[in-house]
Amino acid sequence: xxxxxxxxxxxxxQIVNGNRRxxxxxxTLVESSNPDHRVQxxxxxxxxxxxxxxxxxxxxxxPGVGKSTFIENFGLQLIAADLRVAVLAVDPSSxxxxxxxxxxxxxxxxxxxxxxxxxxxxxxxxxLGGVARRTREATALCEAAxxxxxxxxxxxxxxxxxxxxxxxxxFVLLLAPAGGxxxxxxxxxxxxxxxxILINKADGDLKPTAIRTCADYAGALRLMRSRMQDPKDxxxxxxxxxxxxxxxxxxxxxxxxxxxxxxxxxxxDQIRESQNIYWFNAEMRQSxxxxxxxxxNAGAKSCELQEDVxxxxxxxxVAAEQVVDSFLGPSRKISTQK
Amino acid sequence: xxxxxxxxxxxxxQIVNGNRRxxxxxxTLVESSNPDHRVQxxxxxxxxxxxxxxxxxxxxxxPGVGKSTFIENFGLQLIAADLRVAVLAVDPSSxxxxxxxxxxxxxxxxxxxxxxxxxxxxxxxxxLGGVARRTREATALCEAAxxxxxxxxxxxxxxxxxxxxxxxxxFVLLLAPAGGxxxxxxxxxxxxxxxxILINKADGDLKPTAIRTCADYAGALRLMRSRMQDPKDxxxxxxxxxxxxxxxxxxxxxxxxxxxxxxxxxxxDQIRESQNIYWFNAEMRQSxxxxxxxxxNAGAKSCELQEDVxxxxxxxxVAAEQVVDSFLGPSRKISTQK
Numbered sequence: 001x002x003x004x005x006x007x008x009x010x011x012x013x014q015i016v017n018g019n020r021r022x023x024x025x026x027x028t029l030v031e032s033s034n035p036d037h038r039v040q041x042x043x044x045x046x047x048x049x050x051x052x053x054x055x056x057x058x059x060x061x062x063p064g065v066g067k068s069t070f071i072e073n074f075g076l077q078l079i080a081a082d083l084r085v086a087v088l089a090v091d092p093s094s095x096x097x098x099x100x101x102x103x104x105x106x107x108x109x110x111x112x113x114x115x116x117x118x119x120x121x122x123x124x125x126x127x128l129g130g131v132a133r134r135t136r137e138a139t140a141l142c143e144a145a146x147x148x149x150x151x152x153x154x155x156x157x158x159x160x161x162x163x164x165x166x167x168x169x170x171f172v173l174l175l176a177p178a179g180g181x182x183x184x185x186x187x188x189x190x191x192x193x194x195x196x197i198l199i200n201k202a203d204g205d206l207k208p209t210a211i212r213t214c215a216d217y218a219g220a221l222r223l224m225r226s227r228m229q230d231p232k233d234x235x236x237x238x239x240x241x242x243x244x245x246x247x248x249x250x251x252x253x254x255x256x257x258x259x260x261x262x263x264x265x266x267x268x269d270q271i272r273e274s275q276n277i278y279w280f281n282a283e284m285r286q287s288x289x290x291x292x293x294x295x296x297n298a299g300a301k302s303c304e305l306q307e308d309v310x311x312x313x314x315x316x317x318v319a320a321e322q323v324v325d326s327f328l329g330p331s332r333k334i335s336t337q338k
Numbered sequence: 339x340x341x342x343x344x345x346x347x348x349x350x351x352q353i354v355n356g357n358r359r360x361x362x363x364x365x366t367l368v369e370s371s372n373p374d375h376r377v378q379x380x381x382x383x384x385x386x387x388x389x390x391x392x393x394x395x396x397x398x399x400x401p402g403v404g405k406s407t408f409i410e411n412f413g414l415q416l417i418a419a420d421l422r423v424a425v426l427a428v429d430p431s432s433x434x435x436x437x438x439x440x441x442x443x444x445x446x447x448x449x450x451x452x453x454x455x456x457x458x459x460x461x462x463x464x465x466l467g468g469v470a471r472r473t474r475e476a477t478a479l480c481e482a483a484x485x486x487x488x489x490x491x492x493x494x495x496x497x498x499x500x501x502x503x504x505x506x507x508x509f510v511l512l513l514a515p516a517g518g519x520x521x522x523x524x525x526x527x528x529x530x531x532x533x534x535i536l537i538n539k540a541d542g543d544l545k546p547t548a549i550r551t552c553a554d555y556a557g558a559l560r561l562m563r564s565r566m567q568d569p570k571d572x573x574x575x576x577x578x579x580x581x582x583x584x585x586x587x588x589x590x591x592x593x594x595x596x597x598x599x600x601x602x603x604x605x606x607d608q609i610r611e612s613q614n615i616y617w618f619n620a621e622m623r624q625s626x627x628x629x630x631x632x633x634x635n636a637g638a639k640s641c642e643l644q645e646d647v648x649x650x651x652x653x654x655x656v657a658a659e660q661v662v663d664s665f666l667g668p669s670r671k672i673s674t675q676k
Contacts, residue, residue, distance in 0.1 A: 038655075045653035137655065159497060273648045280647045283658030284640070285627055291662065292626055302622070309618045310611045315383035317376075317475065320621030324629065328666075 006040050008047035015145050016049060020118065023145050027120060030137040033290075045137060051272065054143040055259055056150045058168030060161050060190065065176045066200045070242035071151060072108040077248050078149055079116045086118040086142035087111070090135045090154045090164050118147065132163035133286060136279060139167055165193045166278050169262075169271065170255055173197045175217070177209035191217075192224060195235050195258055198251055202239035214239045229267040234258055298327035344378050346385035353483050354387060358456065361483050365458055368475040371628075383475060389610065392481040393597055394488045396506030398499050398528065403514045404538045408580035409489060410446040415586050416487055417454045424456040424480035425449070428473045428492045428502050456485065470501035471624060474617060477505055503531045504616050507600075507609065508593055511535045513555070515547035529555075530562060533573050533596055536589055540577035552577045567605040572596055636665035 014022040030041040061067045075085045087108070111117045120138060135152060142150045152168055154160045165171045173194040191197070197217050202210035217237040224235075236254060240247030262268040292298050305319040352360040368379045399405045413423045425446070449455045458476060473490060480488045490506055492498045503509045511532040529535070535555050540548035555575040562573075574592060578585030600606040630636050643657040 042653060042656040042659065046656055051650055133655070137653075140653075272650070276647050276650055276654055277644070279654035280640075280643075280657055283655045284630065284636075284661050287655075287658050287662045288626060288630055288665070289623055291666065292622065298622075302618075306615070306618075309614050312389055312610070312614055315380060315475075315478075316614055316617035317471070317621045317625075318380040318384055319618055320625050321380065323622050324625045327626070328629065 006043070008040070008043040011044055012047040012049070012144065015141060018146060020145075023118065023141060024120075026141050027138045030141065031134045041137065045140060048140060048144040051140070052143045052146065054147055054150050055255070056139055056143070056152060056167065056169045057255065058161075058164040058171040059151055059153045059174060060155070060164065060171070060194075061174030061200075062176075063155060065174050066242045067153060067174055068108055070174055070198075070200060070240070070248075071153065072111045073242050073245050074248050074252070075108070075111045075117055075151065076114070077245070077252065079111075079114055081252075083148040084116045084118075084146065085111075086120070086145075086147040086150045088120050088135050088138050088142065088150065088152050090132050090152060090160050118142065118145075132160065132167070133279070133283065135164075136167040161190050161193060166275050169268065170195045170258060172251075172255075175199050175213070177201055177206045177213045191220065195230075196251065196254055197221065197235065197237040198240045198247070199237065200240055200242050202247065203241035203244050210239050229262070229265060229270075230258065231261055292324075292327055295327050298323050301326035344381070346378070346381040349382055350385040350387070350482065353479060356484060358483075361456065361479060362458075364479050365476045368479065369472045379475065383478060386478060386482040389478070390481045390484065392485055392488050393593070394477055394481070394490060394505065394507045395593065396499075396502040396509040397489055397491045397512060398493070398502065398509070398532075399512030399538075400514075401493060403512050404580045405491060405512055406446055408512055408536075408538060408578070408586075409491065410449045411580050411583050412586050412590070413446070413449045413455055413489070414452070415583070415590065417449075417452055419590075421486040422454045422456075422484065423449075424458070424483075424485040424488045426458050426473050426476050426480070426488065426490050428470050428490060428498050456480065456483075470498065470505070471617070471621065473502075474505040499528050499531060504613050507606065508533045508596060510589075510593075513537050513551070515539055515544045515551045529558065533568075534589065534592055535559065535573065535575040536585075537575065537577045538580050540585065541579035541582050548577050567600070567603060567608075568596065569599055630662075630665050633665050636661050639664040 011022060011026060015026055026044060029037055029044065032038070032041070059067065059071070061070075071087055075087065078085050108119060112119045139150050139152060152164050154164045161171075171193045173190060173196070175197060177199055199210050199214040199217065202214070214237050221235050221237055238247060238251055238254065240251055242248070259268070262271070301323045305314065305322060308314045309316055309319045349360060349364060353364055364382060367375055367382065370376070370379070397405065397409070399408075409425055413425065416423050446457060450457045477488050477490060490502050492502045499509075509531045511528060511534070513535060515537055537548050537552040537555065540552070552575050559573050559575055576585060576589055576592065578589055580586070597606070600609070639661045643652065643660060646652045647654055647657045
């Protein structure tokens with residue numbers, strides 16, 4: 001695709017027609033940070049049809065909670081119900097580890113080989129913001145490609161959850177059974193994002209603990225202010241066993257209830273619209289910073305000041321202003337006269 | 339201080355001479371986001387003498403762990419040893435809650451009334467980065483004012499820890515006694531930052547649990563790669579009882595051991611130097627973004643595009659590029675021709 005002749009409308013049409021190879025290559029294009037590719041990616045994104053009917057589900061859970069097994073079996077159940085499923089990942093650790101989700105893909109063995117599923121490993125970028133922005137665009141591509149459900153997976157480390165919540169229609173938190181005292185272990189901020197909390201591993205020896213944990217979280221959720229717009233009994237805590245497949249149908253049923261309610265009340269569109277504004281602001285910040293990084297004047301000034309900053313001869317904030325001035329040019333300096 | 343005649347050298351001299359009122363007002367100045375005040379703050383920071391002998395201790399712990407009690411009694415012990423102690427806070431929640439640390443100040447009753455202590459509530463800014471930058475400058479002011487120890491407190495929510503670790507010489511993590519299974523509750527990233535982990539509440543009924551917790555963390559720390567430059571037995575886990583005052587002297591002794599080692603090996607200076615570079619980069623990003631926010635051209639373009647972005651008629655990334663172009667002017671557009 002990244003060739004001399006770039007035909008955004010042609011590529012968009014191929015994606016809409018379900019060409020998986022084109023979809024894969026389009027995701028590679030939006031993930032690229034090359035400026036020419038960014039321009040092409042913009043043209044492609046603008047050539048896509050308006051957002052389709054996909055349900056974008058953000059899924060968060062710490063390592064070991066059984067996320068891969070959940071995605072594998074939940075995804076297969078959705079496919080059995082005649083739905084097409086895409087799986088994307090925002091994995092802030094992948095930059096270091098070389099992409100743990102690649103390992104996950106081999107663990108999602110049946111799902112990854114199913115023609116109605118599309119699994120995309122996490123892009124390996126060092127900057128979390130960069131990963132998230134590109135994942136959001138990959139989500140739009142999957143939606144245009146007609147997937148009914150896009151699962152956006154992330155690992156429980158705070159900031160990535162916020163970004164995934166900002167690109168998902170629903171946010172699901174997957175937890176392991178644990179003693180009541182450990183409730184505090186889940187950051188309140190992440191609990192507040194969740195529309196549905198699933199206590200996994202409700203099977204075998206862990207089942208009694210799962211029952212207690214589920215009751216604990218249900219209690220905690222009742223103490224938290226529910227979102228104005230949602231039915232009173234959301235957010236909810238439910239038990240599942242990803243490995244046995246139990247509770248998955250019920251969980252999907254609850255998700256559909258919430259989706260139907262939000263669509264009916266107009267909240268669905270409101271959420272997507274405010275997410276568009278969120279990403280507009282995020283993209284502005286990121287675009288400006290990447291131009292600073294690539295600016296030769298700023299680069300030269302920064303090199304010049306580096307040593308004095310390092311040795312504490314000039315305050316970092318003072319030196320920073322000088323670099324920004326050299327980037328914007330003297331006429332753009334903030335006036336200090338009043 | 340924020341008056342017609344601004345004499346940075348005079349103000350710096352007053353701070354160095356221990357004038358607490360001037361110190362307070364100087365911190366208010368560095369916390370201000372008014373552009374004129376930022377210029378004055380820069381001049382003041384550059385007028386300060388080179389960084390002094392203070393030990394900057396970052397202190398993190400989730401709510402309920404006994405942080406205020408620890409600061410009160412640890413601070414009083416340091417003062418009893420003829421040291422002067424400043425306490426600052428980076429509290430990302432204060433923007434919403436109106437500054438929980440203000441409540442803490444009343445709880446640090448004896449310390450806050452001691453003439454050798456200086457307690458500064460968390461600045462109430464909505465942007466975590468903003469809070470942290472200003473706290474770093476407040477730390478430099480306290481150091482210039484001759485405080486021997488500057489405690490920089492934060493709440494355990496991930497990103498704020500990273501920033502506090504980047505402005506501290508030592509990073510101390512305060513934890514409550516808890517069952518072994520809950521070890522995972524502390525984010526690995528935060529454990530990795532810690533030079534010393536203190537298990538608080540090692541008193542009364544909780545003592546046996548504290549002993550086990552301390553052993554668990556000591557074990558976990560041994561499994562983690564120790565920092566190349568530090569003595570082999572760091573990072574360490576120790577027990578304290580903030581309320582009874584036990585273990586505080588030992589904790590301070592360990593901190594001094596680490597400080598002495600780092601100063602002797604030159605690591606102390608290396609850390610401070612790389613922190614200067616970290617903040618140089620952070621300040622550049624922040625300065626540039628605040629200029630974008632205040633730019634009338636960008637503001638107009640952003641308003642013009644807002645509605646199309648909201649309704650999904652234009653991709654957020656495409657609209658963002660247009661705003662950045664209008665900020666930088668047409669000549670600064672990234673060339674798309676090759």
